[in-house]
Amino acid sequence: MRICLLAEGAYPYVTGGVSSWIQSLMTRMPEHEFIVFSISAKENSGAKKRYEAPPNLLEVRDIHLGAFLSDDIVYGKRYNITEEEKQAFLSLIGGTDTNWPLLFNLFVSGRIDSILNFLASKDFFDIVQALCKERFVHVPFTDMFWALRSMVLPLFLCIDQKMPEADLYHSVSTGYAGVLGALAKHQYNKPFLLSEHGIYTREREEEIIKANWIKGYFKDIWIDYFYNLSNCAYEYSDEVISLFERSREIQMEIGCPPEKTSVIPNGIDxxxxxxxxxxxxxxxxxxxxxxxxxxxxxxxxxxxxxxxxxxxxxxxxxxxxxxxxxxxxxxxxxxxxxxxxxxxxxxxxxxxxxxxxxxxxxxxxxxxxxxxxxxxxxxxxxxxxxxxxxxxxxxxxxxxxxxxxxxxxxxxxxxxxxxxxxxxxxxxxxxxxxxxxxxxxxxxxxxxxTLPLMISRYQSRYERWGNTHGWDRISTESFV
Structure with a gap:
């Protein structure tokens, strides 16, 4: 089976629990092939890799979110966004029931030539203007424009990436990695597992509350936005795995359907x-x-x-x-x-x-x-x-x-x-x-x-969901 692991800011450049967990998972399952899709805020070229790649790791694909900021921008374009698509954008910020299939289809359709161009387009201007009129009448338009742009830019850059084809997708958090797992499930109709090592939304909430660079009236908007991203991952995932029971309870409190939840503790050798x-x-x-x-x-x-x-x-x-x-x-x-x-x-x-x-x-x-x-x-x-x-x-x-x-x-x-x-x-x-x-x-x-106990539990999950959805061996040449 070919498995795509999705992670933020971790493997193979940062040591720590999540990176070590990813390494253990791959090395202990030599019968499977792995691709690691690693999201980071900054360029990792030249950075030291902290882990030696096991033979069954086919590729590490990096998304460097900061690398796109030097691209040239064309201002004032029109992308003929439909009213339904506009509402999907509006529900992403401060709303509920986001129409993720519509947003996914928009980005994978090829209609948007550049994320930075889109965020400088007349369509995006109209979306911000509508958001100010409908929900945030007391927030200055300029403040809302730049706040919204910085909020959605990392997400849109992630969604705009071509997802590798795999037999199963496994994200190690919600957030951007979780949305990418949802995108892969939407595109390829393959099983999507989600393992939360910590409750991503709670961690972001703590950071936002303490952040000096986010103005007071934007803190709630940012917090709601990250909860929206988590609910996207929960909605699309076939199974949501936590490390201990209290974490599972929090997932359900946030909005994860109870029938999707399970617990697999960490293990060590x-x-x-x-x-x-x-x-x-x-x-x-x-x-x-x-x-x-x-x-x-x-x-x-x-x-x-x-x-x-x-x-x-x-x-x-x-x-x-x-x-x-x-x-x-x-x-x-x-x-x-x-x-x-x-x-x-x-x-x-x-x-x-x-x-x-x-x-x-x-x-x-x-x-x-x-x-x-x-x-x-x-x-x-x-x-x-x-x-x-x-x-x-x-x-x-x-x-x-x-x-x-x-x-x-x-x-x-x-x-x-x-x-x-x-x-x-x-x-x-x-x-x-x-x-x-x-x-x-x-x-x-x-x-x-113990590590063998943890690995056997994940192995059973891979076999269960792989057999349920059906999987075919995909040739390595398709990734070249």
Whole structure:
């Protein structure tokens, strides 16, 4: 079977949970062929690929949304947009029941020669004008025009791409990747699976609320827009997979039909982890396996480390992971660590995580949003307890409310660095409890979160939907 994976800003240029998950899926299913359709905001030419392509990965197709902005623009064209098509555009912004088939057909028909030309056309001007008159009478036209243009430009650029033919399409989020999956289902009538590692709309909502560049009265418009994109993916998908039960419940609250939902937890290769080889170093060693980006809230972590250091001076802190994804944020974190007087802190950059797991006493995660973090599974597989923020499935992994294995760590509210510090200090002082929590987590991972178990569940989904829809082997030459 040929499977097209659709992802935003991830594989193969960014390390992390989603990229690692994609790599595992492909390498563990050598009987299938894969194409990765990767959407990113900026050009990746020359960027280092973080993962070695497995033999069954036929192609990585990149959409660089920023690359189109240098194209020449022809202003004032007419595209003879019908009234029905105009209404479909209007419902996309601040409306409901968007006519996605009509929008998809418009973009794949060849009637629009250039997305940038369309957004500079008289037709688009009329759409914005109608939107102002019908729904946003108090918003200045110029503000609405530029806001709407920046809102739909990435979406339209994605839809305007020629989708590769495959036997099955599998998106790893809603948003733009989810809409592309819906487009492929519309074009080719092939099965479309959706896996949400985190609730995309909730993550975008948090970002929009905090964003300084979006004016107050536009925040609700942006939020509704992303919910519209998610509902498009939910509508077209054959099955919507979440990583844990609470995530599934949120999907249904947003609008996903319950009969489409299912749960497949993440899994790791537990054979790679050897807790019996852990060593004890002098002092206390606390680590975070994490990309240095804002959504991981490294600053709250650093503030908690400063409190820990005051009470436990013989403590060493490690931020284990790449910091080149957002260099400005990384510099801010380094400056904060200096201003807090953190002495024994190390930003390792991209590193061999196993080398650090071998001597960590405690691991920390301070994210403001997560799905089901692979880093927690990996830490528990080494018998190391965790202190994490109460996001995604962290409480399920660490507190185990639905199993008998017992606690494997602690959870605290997001951004409450004082509480994060207190839990770190309490566990650091109690060696017996750390050992107990570590063993509980180890048993939980080995029983419930193994890679073979995850792969077998996805394999059954591929076979089920492939057999239901019927699939034919497509020659590689058709992609040249």
């Amino acid at each position: 537990v054979t790679k982890f050897k807790p019996e080889n852990r060593i004890k170093k002098e002092g206390l060693h606390i680590g975070a396996i994490v990309r240095v980006v804002p959504i991981k809230d490294i600053k709250s972590m650093l503030q908690s480390f400063a409190i820990v250091q005051r009470e436990l001076p013989d403590t060493f802190f490690y931020i284990i992971g790449p910091y080149d994804e957002d260099e400005e944020y990384y510099e801010e974190c380094v400056d904060l660590a200096d201003s807090l007087g953190l002495n024994n802190i190390h930003f390792t950059g991209e590193a061999n995580v196993m080398e650090y797991l071998a001597f960590m006493d405690l691991l920390v995660l301070s994210s403001i949003s997560e799905g089901q973090p692979l880093v927690i599974l990996e830490g528990l597989a080494m018998g190391i307890p965790y202190v994490a923020t109460d996001v995604g499935s962290c409480s399920e992994l660490l507190l185990g409310p639905n199993d008998h294995f017992g606690r494997a760590g602690s959870v605290v509210p997001v951004m409450h660095f004082h509480l994060l510090a207190r839990e770190i200090i309490d566990l650091s002082r109690d060696t017996e409890k750390r050992t107990e929590y570590g063993q509980n987590g180890l048993r939980r991972v080995r029983s419930l979160y």
